[in-house]
Each structure stands twice: as structure tokens, then as C-alpha cells.
Amino acid sequence: xxxxxxxxxxxxxxxxxxxxxxxxxxxxxxxxxxxxxxxxxxxxxxxxxxxxxxxxxxxxxxxxxxxxxxxxxxxxxxxxxxxxxxxxxxxxxxxxxxxxxxxxxxxxxxxx
Amino acid sequence: xxxxxxxxxxxxxxxxxxxxxxxxxxxxxxxxxxxxxxxxxxxxxxxxxxxxxxxxxxxxxxxxxxxxxxxxxxxxxxxxxxxxxxxxxxxxxxxxxxxxxxxxxxxxxxxxx
Numbered sequence: 139x140x141x142x143x144x145x146x147x148x149x150x151x152x153x154x155x156x157x158x159x160x161x162x163x164x165x166x167x168x169x170x171x172x173x174x175x176x177x178x179x180x181x182x183x184x185x186x187x188x189x190x191x192x193x194x195x196x197x198x199x200x201x202x203x204x205x206x207x208x209x210x211x212x213x214x215x216x217x218x219x220x221x222x223x224x225x226x227x228x229x230x231x232x233x234x235x236x237x238x239x240x241x242x243x244x245x246x247x248x249x250x
Numbered sequence: 251x252x253x254x255x256x257x258x259x260x261x262x263x264x265x266x267x268x269x270x271x272x273x274x275x276x277x278x279x280x281x282x283x284x285x286x287x288x289x290x291x292x293x294x295x296x297x298x299x300x301x302x303x304x305x306x307x308x309x310x311x312x313x314x315x316x317x318x319x320x321x322x323x324x325x326x327x328x329x330x331x332x333x334x335x336x337x338x339x340x341x342x343x344x345x346x347x348x349x350x351x352x353x354x355x356x357x358x359x360x361x362x363x
Binding site for chain 2: 223
């Protein structure tokens with residue numbers, strides 16, 4: 139039961155900002171938006187998460203719309219090493235027995 | 251130490267073999283997970299251990315047998331596997347089952363011949 143919708147693939151020129159969208163129109167008030175990425179043949183890597191405010195860390199920025207029905211992950215200056223599958227995941231604040239479940243994600247290709 | 255270490259990185263086994271995958275973390279995390287990932291597909295949850303007890307089994311065939319000997323170690327015992335079980339097996343941990351910050355290992359690439 140998919141709770142998020144992401145484009146299958148995207149391209150981005152090296153050095154430009156990569157903006158990855160995610161729709162989560164059924165998100166509830168007690169659910170976070172998480173982003174993970176998986177570089178080829180490696181394990182998924184946590185990037186960032188947020189509830190309703192925009193968030194920024196050393197890897198990326200997360201912009202959540204005011205109605206919380208969609209969000210955008212921004213990689214400000216994409217490099218070739220950012221080529222990966224990016225997963226947007228919605229999870230309850232208190233997850234209890236609900237583990238992390240991955241959807242299909244967006245395959246981002248950064249092009250030189 | 252902020253890593254999850256999985257061994258071996260690659261494993262080739264016959265359908266009659268018995269082998270084990272190992273996962274170790276020293277972050278004090280009390281929840282540990284096994285995921286299976288087929289090529290070009292997202293990771294799929296197999297098992298969840300919380301405080302060293304099995305809390306979730308996603309209807310995984312009995313030829314996969316998990317074990318959590320202590321809070322730092324997680325094993326996956328394999329027996330009588332089929333070629334379709336060939337996949338990347340990922341281990342992850344989190345502070346507890348309700349915490350969202352998962353740390354993943356690099357996985358074991360398993361080939362069943």
C-alpha cells in the first residue's frame with residue numbers, strides 16, 4: 139500500500155541543484171517524511187527527515203508544503219557521486235512496530 | 251563506531267549448502283533488521299528483532315532462519331536455498347524499533363547455484 143508517489147527517474151547536470159519531488163497526499167499529522175538514498179551496490183543511507191518545517195543538513199534540504207501533502211528534497215550542488223535511487227518514506231512519529239518500508243523511489247542520474 | 255558491518259560481502263552457495271550471514275553493530279542500537287533486495291527493486295523487509303527478540307517475520311520461508319545472539323549481533327542462517335533467493339541481503343539497525351534513523355550495512359551479495 140504505497141503512501142508516497144515519486145517519479146521513476148530524473149536527470150540533473152553536475153553542479154546544478156537536484157530537486158526531487160514526492161507526493162504524500164494521505165499523510166497524517168503524526169507522520170514524518172524521511173528521505174534515504176541508495177548508491178549502486180551499497181546499503182541505503184539516511185539523508186534527512188521532517189515533520190512540517192523545512193529542514194537542512196550538510197547533505198540536503200527538505201521543503202514540505204504547508205498542507206504537508208508533498209515535499210521536495212534538494213541537493214544544492216549535485217555531483218556524480220549523488221547518482222543513486224532516492225526513497226521518500228512516510229512514517230509515524232512513534233513508529234512502534236512499524237518498520238521502514240521502501241517504495242520504488244526515484245533514480246537520479248547526475249550527468250557531467 | 252557508527253557503522254553496521256556485514257560479512258561476507260559476497261557468497262556463492264549450492265542449493266544443498268548451509269551458510270550464515272553475519273551483521274554487527276556497536277552503536278547500542280536495540281532494533282536490528284534483515285532486508286532482501288532483488289536487482290532494480292527496493293529493499294523488502296524480512297525480519298525485525300527488538301531487544302534481541304523476534305518481533306516481525308514477514309512470512310519468510312523457513313529456509314531462512316534469523317538469530318540474535320546478543321544486542322550487537324544478528325545472523326541469518328541459510329539452508330536449502332533456491333536460485334531465486336539470489337539477492338543482496340541488507341542488515342540495518344536503529345536505536346529502537348520506533349526510531350526512524352536506520353543505519354544500513356553494505357550488504358551481502360548472495361548467489362545460489
